[in-house]
Amino acid sequence: MNPTAAERIKLSDAQRFDWLRLWRSENIGPRTFWALINRYGSAGAALAALPRLMPRGRPAKIAASEDIEREFEAAARCGAVFAAMGEADYPLRLSRIDAAPPLIALRGHLPALQRASVAIVGSRNASAAGLTFAERLTRGLAEAGFVIVSGLARGIDLRAHRTSRDSGTVAVLAGGLDRIYPAEHEPLLQSLLARGAAVSEMPFGWEARGRDFPRRNRIISGLADGVVIVEAAHRSGSLITARFAAEQGREVFAVPGSPLDPRAEGTNDLIRSGATLCTSADDVVEALARQIAGAQASFLSDTSSSLPSDEPLWDELDLPEVAPAPNIAADMKDSDRAVAAADESALAPQARLVALLGPSPVSIDELARVANLSMRETRAILLELELSGQLTRGVGDLVSLIS
Numbered sequence: 001m002n003p004t005a006a007e008r009i010k011l012s013d014a015q016r017f018d019w020l021r022l023w024r025s026e027n028i029g030p031r032t033f034w035a036l037i038n039r040y041g042s043a044g045a046a047l048a049a050l051p052r053l054m055p056r057g058r059p060a061k062i063a064a065s066e067d068i069e070r071e072f073e074a075a076a077r078c079g080a081v082f083a084a085m086g087e088a089d090y091p092l093r094l095s096r097i098d099a100a101p102p103l104i105a106l107r108g109h110l111p112a113l114q115r116a117s118v119a120i121v122g123s124r125n126a127s128a129a130g131l132t133f134a135e136r137l138t139r140g141l142a143e144a145g146f147v148i149v150s151g152l153a154r155g156i157d158l159r160a161h162r163t164s165r166d167s168g169t170v171a172v173l174a175g176g177l178d179r180i181y182p183a184e185h186e187p188l189l190q191s192l193l194a195r196g197a198a199v200s201e202m203p204f205g206w207e208a209r210g211r212d213f214p215r216r217n218r219i220i221s222g223l224a225d226g227v228v229i230v231e232a233a234h235r236s237g238s239l240i241t242a243r244f245a246a247e248q249g250r251e252v253f254a255v256p257g258s259p260l261d262p263r264a265e266g267t268n269d270l271i272r273s274g275a276t277l278c279t280s281a282d283d284v285v286e287a288l289a290r291q292i293a294g295a296q297a298s299f300l301s302d303t304s305s306s307l308p309s310d311e312p313l314w315d316e317l318d319l320p321e322v323a324p325a326p327n328i329a330a331d332m333k334d335s336d337r338a339v340a341a342a343d344e345s346a347l348a349p350q351a352r353l354v355a356l357l358g359p360s361p362v363s364i365d366e367l368a369r370v371a372n373l374s375m376r377e378t379r380a381i382l383l384e385l386e387l388s389g390q391l392t393r394g395v396g397d398l399v400s401l402i403s
Contacts, residue, residue, distance in 0.1 A: 009086040016103075018043035019084055021068045023103050024203060025050065026061035027387050030099040035383050055388045067203075074204035080107045080177050089113070097222040097248045098395050101201040104219075105177050108193035112168045117147040118284060119220050119245070121238045122156030122230035122255075123263045130231040130263065133255060134159045137228065140281025142167035146288075147196070149224045151216060152185050156230045156238075161192060169196040170223060174216040175208035176200055199223070214240050221245035226288050228253040228278055232266030239266050242275070247395050251287050253278035349373055350381050354401070357391070361398035 011019065022043040023033060036046035050060040075082060083089035084103050091113040094100050106113070118141050120134060138148055138160045148164035150157040152171040161169050169192050173180065177200045180186040189198055199219060202212065217240050221227050227245040229252070232238040245252050254275040257264020271277055276287055352371050356362075368378040382399055385391035392402050 008088050009084070011084050011087065015043065016082060016084065017068060017072070018047060019103050020071065020082060021063045021065065022047055023101070024063035024068065024071075027389050029386070029393060030102060031393050032383060032386050033102045035379070050387070053384060053387055055384075058388060060387075071204045074176075074178055075105060078107060078178055080105050080198075080204075081110075082106075083110075091223055093117075093225070094219065094222045097218070099218070099393075100222060101219070103201070105200050105204070106197060107177055108197035109168070109195050110197055112147050112170060112195065112197050113199070113223070115147045115168065116145060116288070117149050117170065117224045118288070119149040119224035119227040119241070120156065120160040120230065121150055121153075121217075121220065121227065121241050122232055123236065123238070124153050124155040124157075125263070126155035126159070126231050127261065127263055130156060130255075130257070131159045134230045135163045137230070137255075137278070137281050137284075138163040141284060144281065144285045146225075149220055151213075151220055151241075152180070152189065154182060154185075158185065158188070161188060164196075165192045166195060171196070171198045172216050172220045172223065173198060173200040173208070174202070174212040176202050176204040176206040178204050179207050181208045213237055217241040218244040218248075221248055221250055224250060226251035226253060226284060228255065228284060229267050229270060229275075230255045231257060231263040232270075233262050234265050234269075236266050239270070242270055251276060253284055253287070255279070349377060350384075353378065353381050354385070357399065357401045359400055361394045361400045364397050364399060367399065 022028060022036065025047075028036070036049070037043060040046040040049050047062060050062055054060045072082075074080075081089065082103055083106055085095050085100060089106060089110050090104065094104075120138060120141075122130060122134065126134070134156045141148060142164045147168040147170060148160050149170045149172065150160045152158070152161060152173060161171060165188075171189055171192065175181050177198055180189055192198075201215070201219065202208075206212075208216075214237070217237060221241050221244040224245075227241060227250055229238050229242050232242075242252050242254075252270065252275045254267040254270035255278050256271060257267055259268065267275075276283065278284060349371070353367065353373070356367060356371055364375070364378060364382065367382075368375050371378065373381075382391060385401075386393065390402055391399055393399050
């Protein structure tokens with residue numbers, strides 16, 4: 001199903017409240033969110049079913065209605081809105097990535113989120129040469145019609161936002177839209193909202209923590225047609241953005257630097273690994289020529305993966321309702337898992353899957369095949385394990401146990 005923009009969904013206030021409440025509940029990631037919506041038909045029905053899905057003796061930690069009401073009040077105070085995947089304000093590119101957030105908070109000039117865009121990220125401790133190049137690159141891309149996406153961090157991000165403030169720039173936050181990090185960039189954020197936008201998947205009032213920045217980085221790359229890394233040392237957060245971009249099918253560009261400068265080690269490695277060399281805005285414009293055409297107003301009429309809110313979303317996730325199970329993964333020792341794996345046929349389906357799972361990611365297809373279970377039964381058990389906090393999901397439908 002690929003409806004046009006004119007056929008997109010529009011949630012009612014009650015539906016939007018339930019979506020946000022389900023999204024804010026503990027152990028509900030994007031895939032689990034959609035699995036629950038698909039199984040129960042609506043977020044409200046999924047919320048009602050959650051207590052039955054939890055292991056015995058473990059209450060479901062559902063977001064409090066009062067907290068969700070406070071979020072809507074905070075959003076109204078700062079002029080923000082919540083856009084659900086499939087609605088007109090939700091960016092089309094972001095909706096097509098793996099594990100896209102079902103609901104995001106937005107501020108500013110929202111049409112900027114639908115224009116062709118390029119993400120520019122790099123070192124917080126940028127060199128003068130890096131900042132100069134970032135400014136020149138940003139200006140050239142803005143003149144070509146691109147919106148610039150970045151993370152509102154110090155260094156390269158800051159220069160990219162400032163340079164594209166009048167042409168359109170999107171800031172992706174690791175905390176809530178009312179908790180700007182770093183705090184001294186709040187005036188810049190306010191100034192870019194006239195022609196650009198701010199985006200966050202985190203709750204209002206949420207202070208950004210270290211582990212929130214990689215989550216933010218996947219949204220930076222997800223919003224863009226291509227990602228340019230200007231400066232990045234080894235183990236830089238910008239390299240995480242580049243990895244997400246590659247996984248999402250985005251073009252990754254890297255700016256070469258001196259081999260004597262540690263801030264260029266990451267970008268030089270990216271080029272050796274196959275990233276597109278970037279020495280000017282022309283390099284990006286030429287590589288993304290087809291996306292430039294999509295910068296026009298007709299972009300909104302492109303087909304999308306928008307999905308109706310009250311119909312099953314993915315048939316393969318039509319899960320049966322299963323009785324709550326004990327915390328098998330936590331109770332089994334390594335030696336027990338080895339014995340169980342050796343004699344799979346003697347185990348119940350839940351224990352059989354737990355015996356086959358471990359910290360190394362495995363595809364759900366392979367898991368179902370080895371366990372000799374149907375995909376329907378496998379996904380139902382995995383959903384239960386995830387809701388109990390025992391399972392994590394990775395890119396490409398991979399799952400693993402949480403140590």
